[in-house]
Amino acid sequence: MNTFLQQCVDAIGAKHVVVDPADMATYLTDWRRRFTGRALAVLRPGSVDEVALLVRLCNRFRIPVVPQGGNTGLVLGSVPDSSGTAVVMSLLRLNQIRSVDPVNNTITAEAGCILHHVQQAAVEANRLFPLSLAAEGSCTIGGNLATNAGGTAVLRYGNMRDLCLGLEVVTADGEIWSGLRGLRKDNTGFDLRDLFIGAEGALGIITAAVLKVFPQPRARLTAFAAMTTPAQALQLLALAQEHCGATLTGFELMSDFCMQLVNAHFPQLQLPFATSSPQYVLLELSDHESFAHAEAMLESLFADALEQEILHDAVVASSLAQSRALWSLREHVPLAQAEEGKNIKHDVSVPISRIAEFIAATDAFLQDAFPGCRMVTFGHLGDGNLHYNVSPAIGEAGDAFIARQADINRVVHDSVHRFGGSISAEHGLGALKRDEIRRYKSPLELRLMQSIKTALDPLNLMNPGKVI
Known part of the structure; x- marks a missing residue:
């Protein structure tokens, strides 16, 4: 050695x-x-x-x-x-922005580039790299690609797979595949790029990527709405898509309990309403016409939503500071849950149309099996991705609660499966869910995945014990 x-x-x-x-x-x-x-x-x-x-x-x-x-x-x-x-x-030392092409709307970045630095490089070229998530100050482009990261703008721009045009990869036998092509159309055989994206390093090591960037919007408008049920949040989503089309870039759902936790542990962050509501939605428009145009769309949307009794209150940020304050409420939910104590996280997705039904049914299953447990339900409603997290009952010891994680996971994951969903929407499988996925994928899917792994990594040296 x-x-x-x-x-x-x-x-x-x-x-x-x-x-x-x-x-x-x-x-x-x-x-x-x-x-x-x-x-x-x-x-x-x-x-x-x-x-x-x-x-x-x-x-x-x-x-x-x-x-x-x-x-x-x-x-x-x-x-x-x-x-x-x-x-x-x-890969942290591979941290160079190799090129920026504002005409082709691409940035070529190495795998160790911090996501925020790529965002800033886009801004300096008067462009937008839209991937945005809580860890953007420390996560890297390579990790984002390896897990096919999503974040808050998937509704408009898609996951990392949708934001990548080409890759450079070191294969399991140490060869370098130079696939850094900034092409939006290339039908010349199997799409090797999509094999490595989301593979969590189990097939090879991503070292650089050609990423899509977009023109900077002329206006961004953030709003916060209060309603009674997740079903009404879905109605608001449909109405927002009808009124706003592609300008709707973010649509986040948060329960009142999420906001209670934020208020308890970060009291400087205040809800914009005098009274609480069972559910909240944070939505954002990115408009390429003007602030006035975006404002008019939002006013029309909320007027219709109030008339149809979908929501009972809403506020629109009138400044960048107010917008950041509204987003801080959403971004501090996982931080507040961590401050509250140990918890069990679930990163799941279900068809958007079934989210309200899923929440109601799974809440009931958990309360029946684990009386008093508290659901911290929030996430990217616009793309069907929920962070359906579970905190212990008041007074229950954190370690005792974590000891029941497998049983709680079984309730949640079985419910996800019944609703036609996935037990990992954007975090990947890693070692934590590697065995769990075998309960929900068909034998054929697992055989095909194993065949790809064996073909590309016959010695099983690339991140063994992860994914499969």
């Missing part, structure tokens, strides 16, 4: 082969700090050629590789297991 590590040192330099346990610690512990794995070393290559060289060394010595970006994942996909046989391949 010393021979392997020495050759890694020869390849990328001693300071980029991390073996001290204290220095490795942050790379080995997951984002929620509930699991810490072990590794032979953390390797920090600085170029795609160095990544390829290190992967070839891992092949020669049969060393498993765990690719890692910002390590912000929630399903144990970017940390090693407890065996200590793998290396972590950190």
Whole structure:
């Protein structure tokens, strides 16, 4: 093993082969700090050629590789297991914006680029890179691609798969596939790009990507609406799509309990209404005509919604500061839940038309099985993705509650399956849901996935134990 590590040192330099346990610690512990794995070393290559060289060394010595970006994942996909046989391949040094093409509306960025930096590079070119999520200050483009990240603007712009035109990938045998083509049409065989996106590093290591950017909207308008039921939120969504079309870029659902948690733990963040409501929607328009045009659409939408008794109150942000304040209410929901104590997270999707029915049915199932548990239900209603999280009953110890996680997951995931949904909408499977998915995917799907894995990674060295 010393021979392997020495050759890694020869390849990328001693300071980029991390073996001290204290220095490795942050790379080995997951984002929620509930699991810490072990590794032979953390390797920090600085170029795609160095990544390829290190992967070839891992092949020669049969060393498993765990690719890692910002390590912000929630399903144990970017940390090693407890065996200590793998290396972590950190892509953080691959952090260059290689090119910006405002005419082709693309940015070519390396995998270690922080999402916020890519957003800023787009702004500097008077363009928009629309992927937006809570961890955008620390998550990386490579990790976003590996998990097919979604975020708050999927309704208008799609997931990361929709925002990527081309990839550069180091394959499992250490070759470099240069697929950085900024083409929107290319029907020349199998779409290899889509194989690697969402594969969580189990098929190869993404090192760079050509990403779509868009013209900056002339106006963004944020509004907050109060209603009684999730069914009314769905009615408002349909009405908003009818009134606003493609200018509707965000549509987020939050329960009153979510807002209670935010108010309890972040009292500086205040609801814009004098009285509470069972459900809230945060929506955003991005208009390429004018602020007045967007404002008129919103006024018309809310007038119709009030007339149809879909909602009973709404406010529209009149400044950037007010818009940020409204978004802060949504963004602080997971932070407030963490402050409240231990909880069980679910990242699920169901057909949009069935969301209200799903919430009602699953709430009832959980209360029947775990009386007093508290549902923290919020998420991207516009694309059917709910963060359907569960907190313990008041007075129940957090550790005792977490010990029941498998049973709670079974109730939620079985309900998701009954409603034709998915147990992972945007976080991936990692190690946390790898075995769980076998309950819901058909044997044929699993065989096809295994066939692809075997064909592209016959030695099973790419992020083993994850996804499949």
